[in-house]
Amino acid sequence: xxxxxxxxxxxxxxxxxxxxxxxxxxxxxxxxxxxxxxxxxxxxxxxxxxxxxxxxxxxxxxxxxxxxxxxxxxxxxxxxxxxxxxxxxxxxxxxxxxxxxxxxxxxxxxxxxxxxxxxxxxxxxxxxxxxxxxxxxxxxxxxxxxxxxxxxxxxxxxxxxxxxxxxxxxxxxxxxxxxxxxxxxxxxxxxxxxxxxxxxxxxxxxxxxxxxxxxxxxxxxxxxxxxxxxxxxxxxxxxxxxxxxxxxxxxxxxxxxxxxxxxxxxxxxxxxxxxxxxxxxxxxxxxxxxxxxxxxxxxxxxxxxxxxxxxxxxxxxxxxxxxxxxxxxxxxxxxxxxxxxxxxxxxxxxxxxxxxxxxxxxxxxxxxxxxxxxxxxxxxxxxxxxxxxxxxxxxxxxxxxxxxxxxxxxxxxxxxxxxxxxxxxxxxxxxxxxxxxxxxxxxxx
Numbered sequence: 147x148x149x150x151x152x153x154x155x156x157x158x159x160x161x162x163x164x165x166x167x168x169x170x171x172x173x174x175x176x177x178x179x180x181x182x183x184x185x186x187x188x189x190x191x192x193x194x195x196x197x198x199x200x201x202x203x204x205x206x207x208x209x210x211x212x213x214x215x216x217x218x219x220x221x222x223x224x225x226x227x228x229x230x231x232x233x234x235x236x237x238x239x240x241x242x243x244x245x246x247x248x249x250x251x252x253x254x255x256x257x258x259x260x261x262x263x264x265x266x267x268x269x270x271x272x273x274x275x276x277x278x279x280x281x282x283x284x285x286x287x288x289x290x291x292x293x294x295x296x297x298x299x300x301x302x303x304x305x306x307x308x309x310x311x312x313x314x315x316x317x318x319x320x321x322x323x324x325x326x327x328x329x330x331x332x333x334x335x336x337x338x339x340x341x342x343x344x345x346x347x348x349x350x351x352x353x354x355x356x357x358x359x360x361x362x363x364x365x366x367x368x369x370x371x372x373x374x375x376x377x378x379x380x381x382x383x384x385x386x387x388x389x390x391x392x393x394x395x396x397x398x399x400x401x402x403x404x405x406x407x408x409x410x411x412x413x414x415x416x417x418x419x420x421x422x423x424x425x426x427x428x429x430x431x432x433x434x435x436x437x438x439x440x441x442x443x444x445x446x447x448x449x450x451x452x453x454x455x456x457x458x459x460x461x462x463x464x465x466x467x468x469x470x471x472x473x474x475x476x477x478x479x480x481x482x483x484x485x486x487x488x489x490x491x492x493x494x495x496x497x498x499x500x501x502x503x504x505x506x507x508x509x510x511x512x513x514x515x516x517x518x519x520x521x522x523x524x525x526x527x528x529x530x531x532x533x534x535x536x537x538x539x540x541x542x543x544x545x546x547x548x549x550x551x552x553x554x555x556x557x558x559x560x561x562x563x564x565x566x567x568x569x570x571x572x573x574x575x576x577x578x579x580x581x582x583x584x585x586x587x588x589x590x591x
Contacts, residue, residue, distance in 0.1 A: 155320070155349050166312035174305040181297025190290050199270030202233055202285045207274050217244055217276040232289040237274075237281050244281060249288050323351050331358055339366050390432050397425040450493035450560060454583065457490045457529050458483065461522040464498055468505040469520060475509065478517040484524050489583040496557045503550040504533050504576050511574070513538045524582065532577040539572070554578065 188194065206226060209215070215222045217237060227235050227248050234248035271284045333341040339362060345355035400422045409415050461483055469479045508518055512535035519534040551567060554576070558565035563580040 155351070158349060159316075162312065162316045166309045169312060170305045170309040173308050174301045177304045178297060178301040181300060182294065185290055185293045185297065189293055195287060196270070198287050198289065199285055202230060202287065203270050203272045203274075203283070205230075206235070206283065206285070207272070210274055210276055214277045216278045217281055218278065220245060223247075232287065232292055234286040234288065236284040236286075238284075239281050248286075249291075320351070327351065327355050327358070330355075334358075334362055334365075339369070390429060393425040393428045393432075397422055397429070400425070450496060452491045452493050452561065454489050454491055455494065457488050457522070457580075457582070458486070460490075460492075460494070460497075461531070464494075464501055465520060465522070468501055472505065472508065472518060476514055477508070477512065478514075479520060480517045481520045483522045486524065488524055488529065490529055490580050491583060492561050492580060496561070500554050500557045500578065503554050507550060507576070508533060508535050511538055512536060513540075513572075527582050527584065529580045529582055530577065531580075532575055534573060534575040537572045537574050551576070 209226050213222060217223075223235070223237070223245060224247055227233070230248075232249045234250065235246065236243060237245040269284050269286045271282060273280050274283045327343065330341055330343045334343075341362075343355050343359035343362060345352050345359060400418045403409060404415070404418055404422075409418060465481070469481060472479050512518055516536040519532075521530070521532045521534075523530050551565075555565040558578050558580070561580060563578060565576075565578050568575040568577060
């Protein structure tokens with residue numbers, strides 16, 4: 147669980163942000179350190195500093211001489227100082243300071259006097275002739291501050307550029323994965339089910355891709371199943387149409403003979419009538435098989451109309467006809483029904499179909515040597531209906547698809563029950579189970 151948590155996009159994004167901040171800050175320090183080193187070794191080298199101070203002194207001396215400025219003309223001197231941003235100018239007569247102005251660095255605040263400042267900072271001192279006399283002029287250069295500010299700005303620019311590049315690259319990777327997934331899903335939408343969907347990792351996009359690929363496999367499986375079902379239905383319809391056409395053609399021929407009274411004796415009439423009955427039974431069996439097939443392999447849910455019935459009375463009514471028919475065919479039938487009443491919710495039409503299938507199975511495959519046992523009993527909150535018979539030994543035959551038994555199972559399950567087959571040596575038992583409505587809830591239902 148912990149591994150999956152840290153592999154999610156939310157935590158990946160947090161890790162990418164932390165990684166981007168770390169790398170960007172490292173680059174910030176590298177650029178800042180390199181910039182400060184270049185300023186200290188290049189811009190602040192002794193030769194460079196002296197050269198700049200000489201340039202400032204020459205400029206100031208030319209300015210005083212050209213404009214014939216007095217040392218008392220503070221406004222004119224300040225005008226030159228303002229034109230040179232990062233210098234500090236001091237004019238003094240002996241120990242007395244006559245003028246001082248210019249850029250003041252916070253690092254100078256520890257010096258109490260300009261004289262002390264001049265002694266401790268790199269400066270250029272020169273005697274300059276004013277209109278009213280010659281005085282000493284000291285100039286301090288602080289232009290390195292400008293370049294240190296440039297280094298600071300460049301460091302921050304590099305920080306944000308690296309940070310945004312990392313974020314953009316990560317987001318681009320996420321977008322590329324989403325675009326690839328969208329493209330693969332579009333191909334599947336166009337009908338290319340063989341197109342695999344790439345999925346790797348444990349984040350949300352990988353999970354989405356994995357689910358989409360599983361859906362693709364499900365669609366392929368379902369498509370194959372539907373194709374096989376369609377082919378099976380086509381084969382069934384073709385086969386059944388042929389099987390139905392043969393007895394139907396014979397039945398129509400016999401009926402035409404009977405309608406035209408084209409028979410010579412009563413024995414021949416009875417023979418035609420018997421043949422009509424046999425063909426009718428054959429058609430009924432074929433239609434029942436067709437119904438059973440579509441019941442099992444058709445819709446998942448059967449549309450039923452469930453009602454509440456007294457199970458004791460219902461079983462006696464539905465089973466008595468089948469028991470009578472078995473007796474008429476020479477079977478010995480033993481019935482065991484419960485005495486106490488109980489209620490069940492079933493669709494009587496489909497329950498009768500279930501019994502039709504079970505007793506049809508008995509007529510085909512049950513032996514006459516032992517009795518057929520039909521039971522209806524209550525076990526706890528369930529109604530148990532079972533039919534037990536001995537399997538015939540003189541005829542080895544089994545249904546190829548067991549479609550009748552599959553029909554019984556689906557009908558029972560649709561009515562919230564169950565159906566099972568039990569075999570023991572030569573004995574065969576079909577058992578259907580249905581839930582009983584608890585006493586007092588019949589009216590509520």
